[in-house]
Amino acid sequence: MQLTLWTYEGPPHIGAMRIATAMRGLHYVLHAPQGDTYADLLFTMIERRDRRPPVTYTTFQARDLGGDTAELFKTAVREAFERFQPQALIVGASCTAELIQDDPGGLADALNLPVPVVPLELPAYQRKENWGASETLYQLVRKLAGPSVPPPGTSRERAAGGPARCNILGPTALGFRHRDDLREVRDLLQRLGIEVKVIAPLDATPSDLARLGEADFNIVLYPEVALLTAQWLQRNFGQPLVRTVPIGVRATQEFIREVAALASVDPQPALDDPRSRSSWYARSVDSTYLTGKRVFVFGDATHAVAAARVVSQEFGFTVVGIGTYSREFAREVRDAAKLYGVEPLITDDYLEVEARVAELQPELVLGTQMERHIAKRLGIPCALISAPMHVQDFPARHAPQMGFEGANVLFDTWVHPLMMGLEEHLLTMFRGDFEFHDGAAPSHLGHGAARHAAAAVDASEAVTAAVTAAVPASAAPTATLPSAAPIVVTDWAPDARKELQKIPFFVRGKARRNTERFAAERGVALITVETLYDAKAHFSR
């Protein structure tokens, strides 16, 4: 048993729902107890879809367990087929139905429906949502494209004269900016003159999946969902696959070159994009203050690895920690961690992530809505880079992560939380000034924000308080972190405390921690002004 406060991923059948809901002409019959229909609201409320997911649930109850749940399942399949007339069906069980072992696949087969029925085995007590999505897409493609697999040894011939053709694999329902990423990637391919044969699973029909083998190569936008399928297509249809995920300017350029090489076209038309602004913005002098900002990155593996690369190579930040909840892609994150010389955090335990953030005290957290919660409590700026999904992750406007426009969006959304721009320099220059002080909110937040800003300062200062003193559990329930080592309390001389107040509030917490650490390491019991500046000199080496 695992004690879980929040979960980063749903169970695997939610992954299957993300595939089914993305597609058209497919229906999913799920053997599940009453209550599992909550999953519908993920799509209708969080993603604001205007249609119910194409899912029929058996919603069995205790009284059915004594009777014939298998018959219940068969009736549900039959009724769903008659009502929705899908081109294909997927059938499976949620966690509870897995325990009663009714064999949805066999039961559905027995009905002899005139459409393909794909049984799903999604072990709910071992696997999670992204795995479930990946497995569902894979099983669907095997079943539907399988019949057109050429005999082994057949060489791939590209149709002469016509444009190169590719499939785009990975975008699902309830995906982090999948809708907008797709638009950017299609735009890049169009500039390169490459034809898109099938996009799957988003808006694909079962018959589209049967045609996947017709393309010359596959683009994997989200490896968590589509890598397994693309590898199968590679083995069986000889289609090469593009794995570079075009998040950030450099990765986008690499992606373009890789795709252009596979299609034997000139990459240049896509490489030059006058809308690409993030590189220039990062070079603009006002961005100097971004230098070396300490960033903690956590999310699904693909987005975490991409975010770490963008912030370090394109924004000049320092990655102080990287982690993922995607155990299936832990190796990619471990490799990335080596690049930055940090310890990777591979976990789906929210408490571990919280402890790591508290320990590292980064200046920016790039994470999921869970990390936003952690960052808020610790008073650290945060931006979101990955699922789990929140209603705010489906903006009305176009807000991709991929391509050049995606890179623009990343610059805006990741730098904005640090937002003070020129004001930060002014604060440093005029520290102690009667107008530039802790209580004065940054001008972009308006006068009304002054109180709020002060509260934020309290919160950031409370971070140290939380690890040194016992905080009432009701005020900060998870602040008592198991791994947070107690810090030896050193006293501050009044003049040193006064001097500390002159340090701009947004770095004061760090200055205080550094000084206390410096003092503790040297056995200094009373921090004076001298100690403060000794510590400053020590840490600015």
Add this chain to the structure above:
Amino acid sequence: MNSRVIELQPQAATGCGQAPVLPGVLKERGQREVFCGLTGIVWLHRKIQDAFFLVVGSRTCAHLIQSAAGVMIFAEPRFATAIIDERDLAGLADAQDELDRVVTRLLERRGDIRTLFLVGSCPSEVIKLDLSRAAGRLSQRFAPQVRVLNYSGSGIETTFTQGEDACLASLVPGLPASNETSLVVVGALADVVEDQFARLLAQIGITKVGFLPARHSDAMPGVGPNTRYLLAQPFLADTARLLDTRGARRIPATFPLGVEGTTRWLQAAAAAFGIGAEVVEQATTSARTRAEAALARQRQALQGKSIFFFPDSQLEPPLARFLSRELGMRLTEVGTPYLHREHLAEELALLPAEARLSEGQHLERQLDRCRAERPDIVVCGLGLANPLEAEGMTTKWAIELVFTPIQGYEQAADLAELFARPLRRRELLAA
């Protein structure tokens, strides 16, 4: 999916000698688009301030609570899930040890917890994990600091609000024994509503009043043969049954929704304590006048509008009664997951004859009926609301009726507003 419509049964009403003549109740079985009882944790953990709810279940359970509760839970999580994994399934023998380990870790972290509920789920019920044994053992270990109780919020046994019933029922055997003549109001109410009722009951002259659940574990009311209890919620069948076994007696009444429902509810309580209706009249005059004036404004927006209820919380019959009698709305179908005929006898007697009651659910057929009816407003769950809006219907999320303070005089207009706002909004956006 046993899809046949069972039959149109004549209403077999019981209780209080009234036998309301009702049209048939449509009973259906099929896909039920409802939450399971675990969802109750979302409001119960806000109500009982020193309680922790540990679901013993699957990742689905954890995902459900976090999805259903959305942003509300970010305030302060006093619930968690002990996720059963493969190892637990492989050797059930050590599931109890695992539970001890998880609970010990949890209670070490949270010294402020006085009651810990081990909440059963579908998987824990199916594998027959004995949570009552675990609760007994852990209670002994952590006594007197923490009391460990258990109940099931599984979807195979409970529908949405029945989770609260199961939770409160688990509290009943541990309530202190008392021979004092007292009134206990049963059912979780928002604190503000509870305080209003406590004041009104005191003004009426009922001084010894307890609330179940209380806000703190050490303040749960005593029960005994001289206890009369008044249900504040219509979904508390098991809790009522257990209170009866402790010797307490139920005061049959309507539920305190709307001015009429609240007045009748208070009058029933007063009558049980030998206090006349005129005393209630006098004590409630100002609150009633205020509420009626506020409702008059909402009535303009709602009068004559038709409403269709998908089953959700079992609050549907009293809500329908309020909307029809005090706001002049026209009832089409009033769906409810279960119809407790005894506890709802007073409500059913007040429902207009044209209201079509349905119990249980066959989702697709009910959607067909709803589309055919084209009501002015549809009350439904979050999974259906946006799809129905996209079809051109106006909807009200049922879950808000459970999370919002709606009982009593001061909230009567707020309750009406929950229905008036979607209608007004549609007009605004269409203009």
